[in-house]
Amino acid sequence: MKMPEKFDVLVHNGLVDEVVTQLMSGKEAEVYVVRSMGELRCAKVYKDVDNRSFSKQTRYQEGRRTKNSRQARAMGKHTKFGRKEQEDAWQNAEVDALQRLAAAGVRVPQIFNYIEGVLLMELVVDEQGKSAPRLNDVRLTADQAREYHSFMIRQIVLMLCGGLVHGDLSEYNVLIGRNGLVIIDLPQAIDAAGNNNAASILMRDVANMTAYFGRFAPELLATDYGREIWKLYSTGVLTPETVLTGRFEQSGGPADVRGVLRDVEDAQRYHERTLLKTSA
Ligand SMILES: Nc1ncnc2c1ncn2[C@@H]1O[C@H](COP(=O)(O)OP(=O)(O)OP(=O)(O)O)[C@@H](O)[C@H]1O
Ligand SMILES: [Mg+2]
Numbered sequence: 674m675k676m677p678e679k680f681d682v683l684v685h686n687g688l689v690d691e692v693v694t695q696l697m698s699g700k701e702a703e704v705y706v707v708r709s710m711g712e713l714r715c716a717k718v719y720k721d722v723d724n725r726s727f728s729k730q731t732r733y734q735e736g737r738r739t740k741n742s743r744q745a746r747a748m749g750k751h752t753k754f755g756r757k758e759q760e761d762a763w764q765n766a767e768v769d770a771l772q773r774l775a776a777a778g779v780r781v782p783q784i785f786n787y788i789e790g791v792l793l794m795e796l797v798v799d800e801q802g803k804s805a806p807r808l809n810d811v812r813l814t815a816d817q818a819r820e821y822h823s824f825m826i827r828q829i830v831l832m833l834c835g836g837l838v839h840g841d842l843s844e845y846n847v848l849i850g851r852n853g854l855v856i857i858d859l860p861q862a863i864d865a866a867g868n869n870n871a872a873s874i875l876m877r878d879v880a881n882m883t884a885y886f887g888r889f890a891p892e893l894l895a896t897d898y899g900r901e902i903w904k905l906y907s908t909g910v911l912t913p914e915t916v917l918t919g920r921f922e923q924s925g926g927p928a929d930v931r932g933v934l935r936d937v938e939d940a941q942r943y944h945e946r947t948l949l950k951t952s953a
Contacts, residue, residue, distance in 0.1 A: 677703075679718045680788045689716065689793070694814050696804055706796060706804060714785060715796040715804070716923025717767075719860075759890055768792060770837055770862035778913065779828055781856050796952065797850040797857070805855070808844035808885060819891035825882045826898050826917065829875070833906050837862045838871050842878035844885040865906065872903050877939050897921040 674692050676684065683689040691708040694758055696715070698704075705716045768787045771794070783795040791856065797805040825847070833837060839846075839862055846858040864870045879899035887894035896919035904921065905911040 677705075677718065678681050679789070679791055680707075680716070683709075683716075683786075683791055683793065683899060686788070687787070688786055692716075705791075709793060712799075713796050713802075715782065717792040717794065719790045719792075731833045748814070765857075766862065767860040770859040772839060773835050774832060774856075774862075776860070777837075779835065780853065781859070782855060782857060795849045797855045799849065800851050803945050805848040805850045807847065808847045808854075811849060813886070813889040815890040819893070820888040821854060821889070822882065822886035822893055825886075826855075826879070826902075827913075828856060829879060829882075829898075830902060830911065830915065830917075831913055833865055833875065833902065834911060836865050836874045838865050838868075838879050840874050843881045872907070873935055873939055875903055 674694060676692050680689050680692065687710075689707045689709050693706040693708060693713065696704040696706060701720055703718045703720070705718065707714055707716045709716075765787070768784060771781050771784050774785065782797055784792065785795070786793040799805045808821075825842075829839070831841070839859065840855065841858060841861050842856070845855065848855045848857055863871055863874055865875070868874075876899035877901065883893055883896060883898070898917060898919050900921040901919065902911065903915055907917055
């Protein structure tokens with residue numbers, strides 16, 4: 674297929690030989706299968722800043738470290754330079770998150786390179802060597818759903834122990850690779866310790882996974898891993914080995930009405946986003 678312009682630098686550097694096919698064009702990126710150094714790899718090409726929504730980013734970027742004070746000042750201003758810096762930070766955030774999560778033992782695609790807005794990474798494949806389906810593309814048996822759910826809860830714990838919350842975890846952002854599930858799509862990953870919304874975002878991630886796997890194994894719908902995990906994390910006792918119960922005992926204190934309302938708003942926003950995505 675015709676080589677998109679964004680690949681020029683990678684071709685020039687011998688990193689991409691051929692574009693095999695385009696996997697998809699989403700709101701934030703275009704994803705391609707490319708031939709690179711004799712292997713099939715995945716190239717994620719980020720869209721330019723003007724084609725993306727910014728409102729979402731401010732909320733997610735809270736607590737995120739910037740490279741330097743010049744960048745931080747520029748990002749605070751709505752100048753052209755500020756937007757460019759913000760765009761770079763957003764794009765690099767996915768690279769940073771992928772690296773941090775790999776180091777924390779989370780199953781994410783391996784990174785090979787990131788140049789000029791193009792992320793070159795492992796192509797997650799199925800048994801036939803084709804690009805892997807998303808959870809959303811398959812039907813599961815109840816046993817598979819239970820097994821995958823427990824794997825994903827463990828991955829969420831590993832992410833949090835690595836300091837991050839995915840922030841957009843759903844059946845659209847988990848691939849079924851030939852060796853198991855692989856988590857993708859991390860530009861919005863948030864800093865668990867520095868972001869005031871971290872608790873509700875983590876709980877939404879867990880709720881999305883539970884709702885999806887609960888379609889195939891309904892007893893999962895009665896679990897509450899989200900609050901259990903956050904409680905352990907916020908009291909400093911969560912480790913990758915912590916044994917979870919899936920239950921959360923109410924403290925008996927006053928109800929957190931504002932917190933519940935915030936979660937409802939979050940869920941609405943998420944739902945709108947999903948609708949946008951499916952109608953795109
Ligand atoms: N490493 C990979 N290996 C195989 N397929 C991939 C890989 N990364 C992404 N894909 C495919 O490309 C699709 C889009 O990727 P991703 O979710 O990262 O981009 P996005 O633009 O943020 O998408 P969206 O807005 O739909 O969430 C995925 O749903 C998946 O099918
Ligand atoms: Mg996605």
